[in-house]
Amino acid sequence: MTATPTVSVTLHVNGEEYALEELDTRTTLLDALRDHLKLTGSKKGCGLGMCGACTVLADGRRINACLALAALYDNKEITTIEGLAQGGESALSPLQQAFVDHDGFQCGYCTSGQIMSAAGLLREGHTGSADEIREFMSGNLCRCGAYSNIVAAIAQVAKTPTGSAPDEKWSEV
Known part of the structure:
Protein backbone atom coordinates (compact mmCIF):
# COMPACT_ATOMS: atom_id res chain seq x y z
CA MET A 1 0.00 0.00 0.00
CA THR A 2 1.43 3.36 -1.01
CA ALA A 3 1.29 6.43 1.18
CA THR A 4 -0.96 9.31 0.18
CA PRO A 5 1.18 12.19 -1.11
CA THR A 6 1.15 15.27 1.09
CA VAL A 7 2.29 18.85 0.76
CA SER A 8 2.86 21.83 3.04
CA VAL A 9 0.73 24.83 2.11
CA THR A 10 0.57 28.35 3.47
CA LEU A 11 -2.81 29.99 2.96
CA HIS A 12 -3.39 33.70 3.56
CA VAL A 13 -7.05 33.80 4.50
CA ASN A 14 -8.90 36.96 5.53
CA GLY A 15 -5.63 38.68 6.41
CA GLU A 16 -4.25 35.80 8.51
CA GLU A 17 -1.58 33.27 7.60
CA TYR A 18 -2.21 29.56 8.09
CA ALA A 19 0.43 26.86 7.65
CA LEU A 20 -1.06 23.49 6.76
CA GLU A 21 1.49 20.69 7.11
CA GLU A 22 1.13 17.27 5.51
CA LEU A 23 -1.99 18.24 3.62
CA ASP A 24 -3.26 15.55 1.25
CA THR A 25 -2.47 16.80 -2.25
CA ARG A 26 -6.07 16.06 -3.27
CA THR A 27 -7.57 18.42 -0.66
CA THR A 28 -9.74 21.10 -2.20
CA LEU A 29 -9.52 24.69 -1.06
CA LEU A 30 -13.09 24.35 0.24
CA ASP A 31 -12.17 21.36 2.41
CA ALA A 32 -9.02 23.13 3.65
CA LEU A 33 -11.10 26.16 4.66
CA ARG A 34 -13.92 24.19 6.27
CA ASP A 35 -12.19 21.16 7.76
CA HIS A 36 -8.69 22.42 8.55
CA LEU A 37 -9.27 26.12 9.28
CA LYS A 38 -12.84 25.77 10.63
CA LEU A 39 -14.11 28.59 8.38
CA THR A 40 -17.52 27.16 7.58
CA GLY A 41 -19.10 30.17 5.87
CA SER A 42 -18.31 28.77 2.43
CA LYS A 43 -20.79 25.99 1.79
CA LYS A 44 -20.54 22.61 0.13
CA GLY A 45 -23.25 22.54 -2.48
CA CYS A 46 -22.99 20.44 -5.60
CA GLY A 47 -19.26 19.70 -5.42
CA LEU A 48 -19.10 20.20 -9.19
CA GLY A 49 -18.63 23.97 -9.46
CA MET A 50 -22.14 24.46 -10.78
CA CYS A 51 -24.02 26.06 -7.86
CA GLY A 52 -21.59 28.69 -6.52
CA ALA A 53 -22.26 28.01 -2.82
CA CYS A 54 -18.50 27.62 -2.30
CA THR A 55 -17.46 30.89 -3.99
CA VAL A 56 -14.48 32.67 -2.44
CA LEU A 57 -12.07 35.28 -3.74
CA ALA A 58 -8.52 34.22 -4.57
CA ASP A 59 -6.24 37.19 -5.20
CA GLY A 60 -9.44 39.19 -5.76
CA ARG A 61 -10.94 36.82 -8.36
CA ARG A 62 -14.06 34.71 -7.88
CA ILE A 63 -13.41 30.98 -7.79
CA ASN A 64 -15.35 27.85 -6.91
CA ALA A 65 -13.41 26.53 -3.92
CA CYS A 66 -14.83 23.02 -4.44
CA LEU A 67 -12.89 22.75 -7.72
CA ALA A 68 -9.65 24.37 -6.55
CA LEU A 69 -6.87 22.28 -5.08
CA ALA A 70 -5.57 23.94 -1.91
CA ALA A 71 -1.96 23.25 -2.93
CA LEU A 72 -2.38 25.51 -5.96
CA TYR A 73 -3.29 28.44 -3.69
CA ASP A 74 -0.10 28.36 -1.64
CA ASN A 75 0.73 31.95 -0.62
CA LYS A 76 -2.36 33.35 -2.38
CA GLU A 77 -4.73 35.83 -0.73
CA ILE A 78 -8.06 34.14 -0.03
CA THR A 79 -11.14 36.04 1.14
CA THR A 80 -14.13 34.18 2.53
CA VAL A 100 -30.15 41.98 4.78
CA ASP A 101 -31.90 45.20 3.69
CA HIS A 102 -33.25 43.61 0.50
CA ASP A 103 -33.94 40.16 1.95
CA GLY A 104 -31.44 38.71 -0.54
CA PHE A 105 -31.71 35.28 1.03
CA GLN A 106 -34.39 32.89 2.13
CA CYS A 107 -33.03 29.62 3.46
CA GLY A 108 -29.56 31.22 3.54
CA TYR A 109 -27.57 28.26 2.26
CA CYS A 110 -26.37 29.96 -0.93
CA THR A 111 -26.01 33.40 0.66
CA SER A 112 -22.29 33.31 1.42
CA GLY A 113 -21.48 32.23 -2.14
CA GLN A 114 -23.87 34.83 -3.55
CA ILE A 115 -22.26 37.59 -1.47
CA MET A 116 -18.72 36.53 -2.38
CA SER A 117 -19.61 36.38 -6.05
CA ALA A 118 -21.24 39.81 -5.74
CA ALA A 119 -18.08 41.15 -4.07
CA GLY A 120 -16.07 39.95 -7.06
CA LEU A 121 -18.65 41.32 -9.46
CA LEU A 122 -18.45 44.76 -7.82
CA ARG A 123 -14.66 44.67 -7.95
CA GLU A 124 -14.80 43.75 -11.65
CA GLY A 125 -17.20 46.62 -12.36
CA HIS A 126 -19.98 44.53 -13.93
CA THR A 127 -22.82 46.55 -12.46
CA GLY A 128 -23.98 48.69 -15.38
CA SER A 129 -27.54 47.35 -15.30
CA ALA A 130 -29.73 44.74 -13.62
CA ASP A 131 -29.29 42.55 -16.71
CA GLU A 132 -25.50 42.81 -16.47
CA ILE A 133 -25.62 41.92 -12.77
CA ARG A 134 -27.83 38.90 -13.55
CA GLU A 135 -25.49 37.76 -16.32
CA PHE A 136 -22.35 37.96 -14.19
CA MET A 137 -24.07 36.31 -11.21
CA SER A 138 -25.34 33.43 -13.34
CA GLY A 139 -22.87 30.95 -11.83
CA ASN A 140 -24.61 31.16 -8.46
CA LEU A 141 -27.86 29.28 -7.92
CA CYS A 142 -30.54 30.09 -5.37
CA ARG A 143 -33.02 27.29 -5.04
CA CYS A 144 -35.38 29.53 -3.06
CA GLY A 145 -35.57 32.05 -5.93
CA ALA A 146 -34.40 35.26 -4.23
CA TYR A 147 -32.78 36.47 -7.45
CA SER A 148 -34.57 39.83 -7.75
CA ASN A 149 -33.69 40.66 -4.15
CA ILE A 150 -30.06 39.67 -4.73
CA VAL A 151 -29.88 41.92 -7.80
CA ALA A 152 -31.43 44.80 -5.78
CA ALA A 153 -28.84 44.34 -3.01
CA ILE A 154 -25.94 44.41 -5.47
CA ALA A 155 -27.39 47.43 -7.29
CA GLN A 156 -27.68 49.29 -3.97
CA VAL A 157 -23.98 48.83 -3.25
CA ALA A 158 -22.95 49.60 -6.83
CA LYS A 159 -24.62 53.00 -6.51
CA THR A 160 -22.64 53.85 -3.36
CA PRO A 161 -20.92 57.21 -4.08
CA THR A 162 -17.33 56.02 -3.83
CA GLY A 163 -16.12 56.89 -7.32
CA SER A 164 -16.33 55.12 -10.63
CA ALA A 165 -13.28 52.87 -10.62
CA PRO A 166 -14.05 49.22 -9.74
CA ASP A 167 -11.22 49.08 -7.19
CA GLU A 168 -12.65 52.10 -5.36
CA LYS A 169 -16.05 50.39 -5.13
CA TRP A 170 -14.32 47.23 -3.87
CA SER A 171 -13.02 49.13 -0.84
CA GLU A 172 -16.62 49.67 0.23
CA VAL A 173 -17.80 46.07 -0.28
Whole structure:
Protein backbone atom coordinates (compact mmCIF):
# COMPACT_ATOMS: atom_id res chain seq x y z
CA MET A 1 0.00 0.00 0.00
CA THR A 2 1.43 3.36 -1.01
CA ALA A 3 1.29 6.43 1.18
CA THR A 4 -0.96 9.31 0.18
CA PRO A 5 1.18 12.19 -1.11
CA THR A 6 1.15 15.27 1.09
CA VAL A 7 2.29 18.85 0.76
CA SER A 8 2.86 21.83 3.04
CA VAL A 9 0.73 24.83 2.11
CA THR A 10 0.57 28.35 3.47
CA LEU A 11 -2.81 29.99 2.96
CA HIS A 12 -3.39 33.70 3.56
CA VAL A 13 -7.05 33.80 4.50
CA ASN A 14 -8.90 36.96 5.53
CA GLY A 15 -5.63 38.68 6.41
CA GLU A 16 -4.25 35.80 8.51
CA GLU A 17 -1.58 33.27 7.60
CA TYR A 18 -2.21 29.56 8.09
CA ALA A 19 0.43 26.86 7.65
CA LEU A 20 -1.06 23.49 6.76
CA GLU A 21 1.49 20.69 7.11
CA GLU A 22 1.13 17.27 5.51
CA LEU A 23 -1.99 18.24 3.62
CA ASP A 24 -3.26 15.55 1.25
CA THR A 25 -2.47 16.80 -2.25
CA ARG A 26 -6.07 16.06 -3.27
CA THR A 27 -7.57 18.42 -0.66
CA THR A 28 -9.74 21.10 -2.20
CA LEU A 29 -9.52 24.69 -1.06
CA LEU A 30 -13.09 24.35 0.24
CA ASP A 31 -12.17 21.36 2.41
CA ALA A 32 -9.02 23.13 3.65
CA LEU A 33 -11.10 26.16 4.66
CA ARG A 34 -13.92 24.19 6.27
CA ASP A 35 -12.19 21.16 7.76
CA HIS A 36 -8.69 22.42 8.55
CA LEU A 37 -9.27 26.12 9.28
CA LYS A 38 -12.84 25.77 10.63
CA LEU A 39 -14.11 28.59 8.38
CA THR A 40 -17.52 27.16 7.58
CA GLY A 41 -19.10 30.17 5.87
CA SER A 42 -18.31 28.77 2.43
CA LYS A 43 -20.79 25.99 1.79
CA LYS A 44 -20.54 22.61 0.13
CA GLY A 45 -23.25 22.54 -2.48
CA CYS A 46 -22.99 20.44 -5.60
CA GLY A 47 -19.26 19.70 -5.42
CA LEU A 48 -19.10 20.20 -9.19
CA GLY A 49 -18.63 23.97 -9.46
CA MET A 50 -22.14 24.46 -10.78
CA CYS A 51 -24.02 26.06 -7.86
CA GLY A 52 -21.59 28.69 -6.52
CA ALA A 53 -22.26 28.01 -2.82
CA CYS A 54 -18.50 27.62 -2.30
CA THR A 55 -17.46 30.89 -3.99
CA VAL A 56 -14.48 32.67 -2.44
CA LEU A 57 -12.07 35.28 -3.74
CA ALA A 58 -8.52 34.22 -4.57
CA ASP A 59 -6.24 37.19 -5.20
CA GLY A 60 -9.44 39.19 -5.76
CA ARG A 61 -10.94 36.82 -8.36
CA ARG A 62 -14.06 34.71 -7.88
CA ILE A 63 -13.41 30.98 -7.79
CA ASN A 64 -15.35 27.85 -6.91
CA ALA A 65 -13.41 26.53 -3.92
CA CYS A 66 -14.83 23.02 -4.44
CA LEU A 67 -12.89 22.75 -7.72
CA ALA A 68 -9.65 24.37 -6.55
CA LEU A 69 -6.87 22.28 -5.08
CA ALA A 70 -5.57 23.94 -1.91
CA ALA A 71 -1.96 23.25 -2.93
CA LEU A 72 -2.38 25.51 -5.96
CA TYR A 73 -3.29 28.44 -3.69
CA ASP A 74 -0.10 28.36 -1.64
CA ASN A 75 0.73 31.95 -0.62
CA LYS A 76 -2.36 33.35 -2.38
CA GLU A 77 -4.73 35.83 -0.73
CA ILE A 78 -8.06 34.14 -0.03
CA THR A 79 -11.14 36.04 1.14
CA THR A 80 -14.13 34.18 2.53
CA ILE A 81 -17.47 35.48 3.74
CA GLU A 82 -15.97 35.73 7.23
CA GLY A 83 -13.40 38.18 5.87
CA LEU A 84 -15.90 40.70 4.50
CA ALA A 85 -17.13 41.82 7.92
CA GLN A 86 -15.62 45.11 9.01
CA GLY A 87 -14.39 45.60 12.54
CA GLY A 88 -14.90 42.00 13.56
CA GLU A 89 -17.64 39.46 13.13
CA SER A 90 -20.41 41.75 14.38
CA ALA A 91 -19.99 44.56 11.83
CA LEU A 92 -21.42 43.74 8.42
CA SER A 93 -19.87 45.10 5.24
CA PRO A 94 -22.10 47.35 3.10
CA LEU A 95 -22.69 44.42 0.75
CA GLN A 96 -23.71 42.07 3.56
CA GLN A 97 -26.00 44.79 4.96
CA ALA A 98 -27.57 45.29 1.53
CA PHE A 99 -28.43 41.58 1.40
CA VAL A 100 -30.15 41.98 4.78
CA ASP A 101 -31.90 45.20 3.69
CA HIS A 102 -33.25 43.61 0.50
CA ASP A 103 -33.94 40.16 1.95
CA GLY A 104 -31.44 38.71 -0.54
CA PHE A 105 -31.71 35.28 1.03
CA GLN A 106 -34.39 32.89 2.13
CA CYS A 107 -33.03 29.62 3.46
CA GLY A 108 -29.56 31.22 3.54
CA TYR A 109 -27.57 28.26 2.26
CA CYS A 110 -26.37 29.96 -0.93
CA THR A 111 -26.01 33.40 0.66
CA SER A 112 -22.29 33.31 1.42
CA GLY A 113 -21.48 32.23 -2.14
CA GLN A 114 -23.87 34.83 -3.55
CA ILE A 115 -22.26 37.59 -1.47
CA MET A 116 -18.72 36.53 -2.38
CA SER A 117 -19.61 36.38 -6.05
CA ALA A 118 -21.24 39.81 -5.74
CA ALA A 119 -18.08 41.15 -4.07
CA GLY A 120 -16.07 39.95 -7.06
CA LEU A 121 -18.65 41.32 -9.46
CA LEU A 122 -18.45 44.76 -7.82
CA ARG A 123 -14.66 44.67 -7.95
CA GLU A 124 -14.80 43.75 -11.65
CA GLY A 125 -17.20 46.62 -12.36
CA HIS A 126 -19.98 44.53 -13.93
CA THR A 127 -22.82 46.55 -12.46
CA GLY A 128 -23.98 48.69 -15.38
CA SER A 129 -27.54 47.35 -15.30
CA ALA A 130 -29.73 44.74 -13.62
CA ASP A 131 -29.29 42.55 -16.71
CA GLU A 132 -25.50 42.81 -16.47
CA ILE A 133 -25.62 41.92 -12.77
CA ARG A 134 -27.83 38.90 -13.55
CA GLU A 135 -25.49 37.76 -16.32
CA PHE A 136 -22.35 37.96 -14.19
CA MET A 137 -24.07 36.31 -11.21
CA SER A 138 -25.34 33.43 -13.34
CA GLY A 139 -22.87 30.95 -11.83
CA ASN A 140 -24.61 31.16 -8.46
CA LEU A 141 -27.86 29.28 -7.92
CA CYS A 142 -30.54 30.09 -5.37
CA ARG A 143 -33.02 27.29 -5.04
CA CYS A 144 -35.38 29.53 -3.06
CA GLY A 145 -35.57 32.05 -5.93
CA ALA A 146 -34.40 35.26 -4.23
CA TYR A 147 -32.78 36.47 -7.45
CA SER A 148 -34.57 39.83 -7.75
CA ASN A 149 -33.69 40.66 -4.15
CA ILE A 150 -30.06 39.67 -4.73
CA VAL A 151 -29.88 41.92 -7.80
CA ALA A 152 -31.43 44.80 -5.78
CA ALA A 153 -28.84 44.34 -3.01
CA ILE A 154 -25.94 44.41 -5.47
CA ALA A 155 -27.39 47.43 -7.29
CA GLN A 156 -27.68 49.29 -3.97
CA VAL A 157 -23.98 48.83 -3.25
CA ALA A 158 -22.95 49.60 -6.83
CA LYS A 159 -24.62 53.00 -6.51
CA THR A 160 -22.64 53.85 -3.36
CA PRO A 161 -20.92 57.21 -4.08
CA THR A 162 -17.33 56.02 -3.83
CA GLY A 163 -16.12 56.89 -7.32
CA SER A 164 -16.33 55.12 -10.63
CA ALA A 165 -13.28 52.87 -10.62
CA PRO A 166 -14.05 49.22 -9.74
CA ASP A 167 -11.22 49.08 -7.19
CA GLU A 168 -12.65 52.10 -5.36
CA LYS A 169 -16.05 50.39 -5.13
CA TRP A 170 -14.32 47.23 -3.87
CA SER A 171 -13.02 49.13 -0.84
CA GLU A 172 -16.62 49.67 0.23
CA VAL A 173 -17.80 46.07 -0.28
